[in-house]
Amino acid sequence: MNARLRWRKFLSNFMLTMTGVCAVVSVAVLFFILGCLVYQGGTSINWNFFTKLPVPVGETGGGMANAIVGTGELLILATLFGVPIGFFGAVYLAEFSGSAMAFVVRYAADLLNGVPSIVIGIFAYAVAVHPFGHFSTYAGGFALGLMMIPITLRSTEEFLLAVPRTLREGAMALGASKWKTIVTVIVPAAYRGILTAILLAVARVAGETAPLLFTAFGNTYWSKGLKDATSSLPAVIYSYALSPYDDWHRQAWAAGLVLLVLVLVINIVARGILSRGISVPR
Amino acid sequence: MATTTSPAHGASPLSGSRHFVNRADHGDEIARVITFIFAASVVLITLLLVLSLWQGSALARHKFGFSFFVTQVWDPNAGIFGALPFIYGTLVTAVVSLLIAVPLGIGAAIFLAELAPARVSDTLEFFIDLLAAVPSVIYGVLGIFLIVPLMRSYIEPALKKTLGFIPLFQGPAYGIGFLTAGIVLAVMIIPYIISVSREVLLSVPRDQREAALSLGATRWESTWKVVVPFARTGIMGSIFLALARALGETMAVTMVIGNTPQISASLFASGYSIAAAIANEFNEASSPLHSQALIELGLVLFLLTFILNGIARLLIIATSQRGSGTANA
Amino acid sequence: MKRFAGIALVVFGLAAALWADSTLSINGAGASFPNPIYTKWIADFQKKNTSIQINYQSIGSGGGIKQVTEGTVDFGASDGPMNDDQLKAFQDKHGFGILHFPTVLGAVVPSYNIPGVNAELNFTPDALAGIYLGKITKWNDPAIAGANSGVKLPADDIVVVHRSDGSGTSYIWTDYLAKVSGDWKTKVNKGASVNWPVGLGGKGNEGVAGVVKNTPDSIGYVELIYAIQNKMPYGKVRNSAGTFIKADLESVTAAAAGAAKGMPEDFRVSITDAPGKTAYPISSFTWLLIPQKFSDAAKRDALKGFVKWMLADGQNEVEALSYAKLPKEVIAMELKALNNVQ
Numbered sequence: 001m002n003a004r005l006r007w008r009k010f011l012s013n014f015m016l017t018m019t020g021v022c023a024v025v026s027v028a029v030l031f032f033i034l035g036c037l038v039y040q041g042g043t044s045i046n047w048n049f050f051t052k053l054p055v056p057v058g059e060t061g062g063g064m065a066n067a068i069v070g071t072g073e074l075l076i077l078a079t080l081f082g083v084p085i086g087f088f089g090a091v092y093l094a095e096f097s098g099s100a101m102a103f104v105v106r107y108a109a110d111l112l113n114g115v116p117s118i119v120i121g122i123f124a125y126a127v128a129v130h131p132f133g134h135f136s137t138y139a140g141g142f143a144l145g146l147m148m149i150p151i152t153l154r155s156t157e158e159f160l161l162a163v164p165r166t167l168r169e170g171a172m173a174l175g176a177s178k179w180k181t182i183v184t185v186i187v188p189a190a191y192r193g194i195l196t197a198i199l200l201a202v203a204r205v206a207g208e209t210a211p212l213l214f215t216a217f218g219n220t221y222w223s224k225g226l227k228d229a230t231s232s233l234p235a236v237i238y239s240y241a242l243s244p245y246d247d248w249h250r251q252a253w254a255a256g257l258v259l260l261v262l263v264l265v266i267n268i269v270a271r272g273i274l275s276r277g278i279s280v281p282r
Numbered sequence: 283m284a285t286t287t288s289p290a291h292g293a294s295p296l297s298g299s300r301h302f303v304n305r306a307d308h309g310d311e312i313a314r315v316i317t318f319i320f321a322a323s324v325v326l327i328t329l330l331l332v333l334s335l336w337q338g339s340a341l342a343r344h345k346f347g348f349s350f351f352v353t354q355v356w357d358p359n360a361g362i363f364g365a366l367p368f369i370y371g372t373l374v375t376a377v378v379s380l381l382i383a384v385p386l387g388i389g390a391a392i393f394l395a396e397l398a399p400a401r402v403s404d405t406l407e408f409f410i411d412l413l414a415a416v417p418s419v420i421y422g423v424l425g426i427f428l429i430v431p432l433m434r435s436y437i438e439p440a441l442k443k444t445l446g447f448i449p450l451f452q453g454p455a456y457g458i459g460f461l462t463a464g465i466v467l468a469v470m471i472i473p474y475i476i477s478v479s480r481e482v483l484l485s486v487p488r489d490q491r492e493a494a495l496s497l498g499a500t501r502w503e504s505t506w507k508v509v510v511p512f513a514r515t516g517i518m519g520s521i522f523l524a525l526a527r528a529l530g531e532t533m534a535v536t537m538v539i540g541n542t543p544q545i546s547a548s549l550f551a552s553g554y555s556i557a558a559a560i561a562n563e564f565n566e567a568s569s570p571l572h573s574q575a576l577i578e579l580g581l582v583l584f585l586l587t588f589i590l591n592g593i594a595r596l597l598i599i600a601t602s603q604r605g606s607g608t609a610n611a
Numbered sequence: 612m613k614r615f616a617g618i619a620l621v622v623f624g625l626a627a628a629l630w631a632d633s634t635l636s637i638n639g640a641g642a643s644f645p646n647p648i649y650t651k652w653i654a655d656f657q658k659k660n661t662s663i664q665i666n667y668q669s670i671g672s673g674g675g676i677k678q679v680t681e682g683t684v685d686f687g688a689s690d691g692p693m694n695d696d697q698l699k700a701f702q703d704k705h706g707f708g709i710l711h712f713p714t715v716l717g718a719v720v721p722s723y724n725i726p727g728v729n730a731e732l733n734f735t736p737d738a739l740a741g742i743y744l745g746k747i748t749k750w751n752d753p754a755i756a757g758a759n760s761g762v763k764l765p766a767d768d769i770v771v772v773h774r775s776d777g778s779g780t781s782y783i784w785t786d787y788l789a790k791v792s793g794d795w796k797t798k799v800n801k802g803a804s805v806n807w808p809v810g811l812g813g814k815g816n817e818g819v820a821g822v823v824k825n826t827p828d829s830i831g832y833v834e835l836i837y838a839i840q841n842k843m844p845y846g847k848v849r850n851s852a853g854t855f856i857k858a859d860l861e862s863v864t865a866a867a868a869g870a871a872k873g874m875p876e877d878f879r880v881s882i883t884d885a886p887g888k889t890a891y892p893i894s895s896f897t898w899l900l901i902p903q904k905f906s907d908a909a910k911r912d913a914l915k916g917f918v919k920w921m922l923a924d925g926q927n928e929v930e931a932l933s934y935a936k937l938p939k940e941v942i943a944m945e946l947k948a949l950n951n952v953q
Contacts, residue, residue: 012502016397022389023398026472027406030413036424056650085320085327092317105321108328114591115331116530118557119580122564126334133682134638149324179313207417210532210561217640217683218668220650224636229666234419238533239669241423242815249427256420267415271408357806358777359799434825454770456811456822541775542812552811554775563804566673566777568680568697 037260041253049254054220054236057245064255066222070137070230071259074216075202077141077226078148083198086152093153094160095182106154113150120146121211129215135229140216144205151204155197159190192273199270203263209234233259332584339578341571350578356543358567363575365582367543371460371553372583375535376528378464378549379471384521386468387475388510391517394476395483396491396505407480414473422537425466430457430538433465438550453548456540461549463539467531471524478523482516482601483509516601522594526587532557556583634661635913640668641675641688642779643815644717644834645897648932649688652925656917663913673777673803679900680704685910687900690717690779691786691803692879707903710952711878712918712945713896716867716935718835718858719783720845720893722820725750725765726827732846733758733855736884736892739848740792742769742830744799745809750828758855765828772822772831775812777804783895784832787883791892835863836933850892851884862891863935871938878941878948894935904953915949922946 048063055062089109093102124143129135163186171181187194212235223230233255240252342350346363353364390410394403434457445451486509494504510517540552541562556579567573646669653665670678672689679687680701692711693701701709721734738754741747747754751764774781785801799805813819816837823831824843835858838845847855856862866885874880884892899918905911922942929936937945 008500008503012500015502015506016393019389019393019397022386023393023406023476026386026390026413026476027409029469029472030409030416033413033416033420033424036428037420040427056654057647059654085323088317088320089324092314092321096314096317097321101321105324108325110591110595111588112324112328112331114526114530114587116532116557116583116587118530118532118560119331119335119584122338122560122577122580123331123334125564126338127330129683130681135683146327149327153324178310180309182313203415207415207419209417209419210557213561214564217638219638219666220653220668221636221664221666224634224664228636229638229668234417234533237419237423238537241419241426241537242817252423253427256423259417260420263415263417264412267412271411355806359802359805362806431825454826456826458813458818458822540812541818542807542810554812562776563673566671566675566677566803568673568677568700 034260034264037253037257041250041255041257044250044254045257049251049258053222054251057247060247062251064231064233064236064251064258066219067231067233067236067255068258070216070219070223070232071206071234071262073137073223073226073230074140074144074212074232075206077137078144078205079198079202081142081145082148082201083152086149086201087156087194087198089149090153090156090160091182091187093157095178095186106157109150109153112146113154116210117147117208118210121214124211125214134227135215135217137216137223137226137228137230140212140230140232141226143211143215144208147205147208147211148198148201151201152197155200156190156194159193159197160186162193163189196270196274199266199273203266203270206263206266207234207259209238213238233262335577335581335584339574339581342574342578345571346575350575351582354543354545358563358569358572361569361571363571365556365575365579367545368554368556368559368579369582370545371539371543372529372555372557372586374460374549374553375463375467375539375555376525378461379467379528380521380525382465382468383472383475383524387472387520387524388479388517390472390476391479391483392505392510394480396501396509403480407477410473410476414477416470418470418531418533421466421470421534425462425534425538429462429466433457433462442550449547450549453546453550455550456552458538458540459548459550459552460539460546463535463553463555464549466534466538467528470531470534471528474524474527475520478520478598479513479517482513482520482598485516485601486512513601515597519594519597519601522590522597526590526594529590530557530583530587532561536561556580634664635909637663637665637686637910637914637917638668638684639665639675639686639688639899640670640678640684641900642672642690642897643669644672644690644779645688645715645934647836648715648929648934651928651932652921653917655928656920656925659920660913660916663917665914665917671777671803672779672782675900679709679902685905686902686914688714688898689900690895690897691782691801692881692898693900701902705902705904709900709902710948711898712901712948713878713898713937713941714921715929715937716863716882716894716896718863718891718894718935719780719787719832720835720838720858721830721848722823722833722838722843722845723830724823724825724827724844725767728762728764729844730759730762731844731857732762733849734846735849736788736791740788740795742771743773743788743807743809744792744794745771758849767828770822770826770829771810772813772819772826772829773807773810774804774815774819774832776815778815779803779895779897780816780832780834781805783883783893786881786895787893790881790884835859839933848892850888850890851886852888852890854888856889856891858891858893860930860933860935862889863894864938866890866892866894867896867935867938867941871940874941874944876948878945896937901952903951911952915952918949919946 051065052063120143128139128142167185171185212232216232217229218235219229219231237252237255240248350365354366355362355364434455438455441451490508491504494508535555536558541554542552543554560576564576649667675687675689678684735758741754751766756764782803785805788795789801813822816833819831819833820841823829847857849855865887866882869885869887870880870882882894926936
């Protein structure tokens with residue numbers, strides 16, 4: 001009897017330790033990845049990397065300034081396209097919609113959220129590249145924006161719904177119309193959460209490569225405008241990593257480090273905003 | 283989750299009243315119409331996406347019909363397209379990744395939800411969320427420069443030596459192939475499993491654990507025999523969600539799977555996945571039939587992830603409702 | 612939100628300032644094999660013509676043909692000429708044709724990794740076809756050993772490696788095999804991506820080289836420049852005159868010399884298995900694909916200027932990167948053909 005109890009106690013301790021090991025291993029992966037990128041890519045990062053254009057194989061120096069700016073442009077375009085749709089759609093769902101329409105919109109958003117990024121690429125090629133006859137920054141921004149819509153919509157809706165009823169009722173009791181209540185009370189009360197959601201959506205699409213292959217394409221120079229193809233960090237990493245040149249491999253590591261730091265910083269900032277927020281129930 | 287912030291997790295989207303007293307106001311009507319247009323455009327875009335995949339693959343669907351899914355010759359030169367090797371590769375890598383990620387992920391989730399003090403748990407969860415945010419192409423870079431050589435020189439030869447009698451672990455060890463792709467995928471989906479499972483486990487009512495402990499169960503027994511079964515459906519949901527992610531994952535897999543449309547019993551062999559095929563060939567498919575066959579692959583991928591995501595959502599909602607239902611009773 | 616909008620405005624302003632220059636931008640895409648020389652050419656050309664900016668993306672030959680046909684890029688590039696169907700598709704879509712302009716010459720070589728064998732192997736056409744058809748499976752097969760007396764070949768299985776993506780390298784390789792083996796022609800035929808009877812796929816030259824380097828008893832085909840850069844051993848191949856010949860600048864140029872005399876008007880010529888005692892048999896031109904008509908005259912003139920420069924000054928840069936120069940006759944023909952681009 002005692003032996004059996006001891007066994008159960010041992011098993012319990014052992015299994016619980018194992019779960020701890022699982023957790024530590026999972027978290028360690030993050031630091032391993034970060035460490036690898038710093039180790040392999042850190043030495044290739046210098047001022048040129050951020051300010052110079054790529055150079056032909058065999059020449060030293062050169063950087064990825066166009067890819068960094070390209071990624072920035074793509075993200076701005078994606079935000080300008082994806083966020084209004086997601087945000088106003090969420091306002092409709094949270095404040096105006098009947099349940100049937102709400103169900104349909106949510107369903108569509110969830111569907112869109114689950115669509116693999118490569119399939120988004122096919123779609124964006126069909127509607128934003130093929131009809132216009134050229135690859136463009138617009139098309140890349142459109143593809144990334146599509147991916148931002150469901151994330152922004154669903155999160156914004158949750159945050160709007162989380163605004164306490166008393167706040168709405170207070171405003172209404174003072175005679176404010178519904179839209180005024182939304183603009184002056186509800187959205188301000190939820191804005192930290194919404195901002196977080198938008199930033200997380202940006203971080204999510206910042207590293208997307210697959211949809212850009214068929215839309216933003218690539219460019220060895222500065223993009224000539226939003227109608228022109230553009231370089232982007234993820235696409236450059238992909239092609240440089242698969243290239244036969246050691247020099248490009250080093251650049252790929254460096255670009256990977258820059259991209260990862262960018263994504264992680266946006267994430268941390270976003271979560272920082274949220275944790276200082278007021279309107280967020282945990 | 284890393285990608286969506288869901289403060290009111292567990293709350294059914296349809297529950298709760300959000301309608302307050304209707305007041306006649308002209309501005310309200312305008313606001314309603316404007317926001318409606320944006321909401322409707324979400325539905326429209328989604329419909330357009332499905333439609334464009336459907337129409338874009340019409341030629342291939344008519345030409346090959348059902349045989350597209352069960353034949354394995356992919357010969358752009360001769361205009362013959364069978365998707366079986368891609369479907370096979372997609373499923374095999376996904377299964378390998380689940381075999382690794384599920385035990386690890388659930389173990390970690392149990393630790394975070396049941397054992398770790400709230401502060402530790404939240405900190406670790408923060409890192410897990412960051413891990414989920416690491417872009418796919420970075421996993422690809424680590425895959426080709428670190429994991430592939432490691433697999434080729436150490437892990438695959440070791441597996442061959444110890445488990446080589448199983449057909450799964452036979453054949454030459456190239457480093458690239460199903461097994462490597464599965465391992466890279468596993469690392470990528472672990473955060474999803476941990477995050478969702480942790481939330482689900484946390485939603486299990488306190489009294490369930492206390493009852494088990496008071497009956498003399500050890501901490502592990504109360505966790506494994508009471509809490510986990512209670513959260514079973516939700517955990518299943520997290521697994522389906524991760525599976526859907528794994529199926530649709532493109533860049534990292536493309537970089538390590540070997541890109542050979544073949545079906546092989548060995549996990550060491552190189553293969554191809556649906557997403558990788560689209561990424562490699564879509565820009566260069568010069569015959570209309572080839573592009574259409576690739577779009578049909580996209581359609582298949584879309585349907586697969588659609589079904590899995592649907593199942594996942596139902597399971598997760600079911601658990602949280604059960605959790606809150608019992609807590610209220 | 613306001614702050615965010617402010618940031619967006621600032622970034623847009625910066626970006627707009629960058630675009631305000633008046634340079635002309637030309638987009639091209641295609642073959643990866645000539646990518647090193649193309650990027651070098653473009654960079655050097657731009658130093659002299661600062662107002663012209665040519666963006667070349669190496670996405671593979673198949674991609675070059677597709678994208679120029681779709682009209683998403685201004686010019687394409689390919690290691691294999693477009694076939695009649697593809698030319699017709701272009702004509703049907705645009706109402707005018709597309710022209711091929713050879714730029715440089717290159718070779719594809721069989722590279723191998725056999726532990727204990729350091730000798731330079733000789734390959735007969737039959738041996739290469741047999742290996743890639745899966746009929747010759749051992750390194751000591753008489754078909755291989757017969758041409759390599761004195762080399763002790765192991766009785767091990769051959770691991771065959773090929774490209775997984777649609778590539779011009781594969782086109783050249785399969786074009787050659789289809790010429791020398793009836794069996795290959797009926798079963799597989801030539802193409803940028805074919806249905807390989809055996810073997811492993813590697814993405815890009817990097818992929819193939821990686822697998823060959825790290826897999827004992829393997830054979831793969833890579834571009835000459837790549838084998839040289841990576842110090843991979845590669846074999847001699849028996850040409851149509853019956854001599855075993857190693858790929859180098861002279862033997863590739865020799866293969867082109869024969870073709871230069873009978874060069875067709877449209878430059879769509881295959882020089883694999885070329886006649887001539889010193890000709891390396893797996894050689895090929897690589898082409899720029901330029902539409903016959905441009906709606907934008909400035910773009911047309913800039914591109915024509917680039918091609919002219921490339922045929923003159925540009926040719927002096929190629930040998931440093933292990934490509935072979937174009938024969939003089941071909942350059943003369945091209946300069947004439949350039950007038951057809953309007």
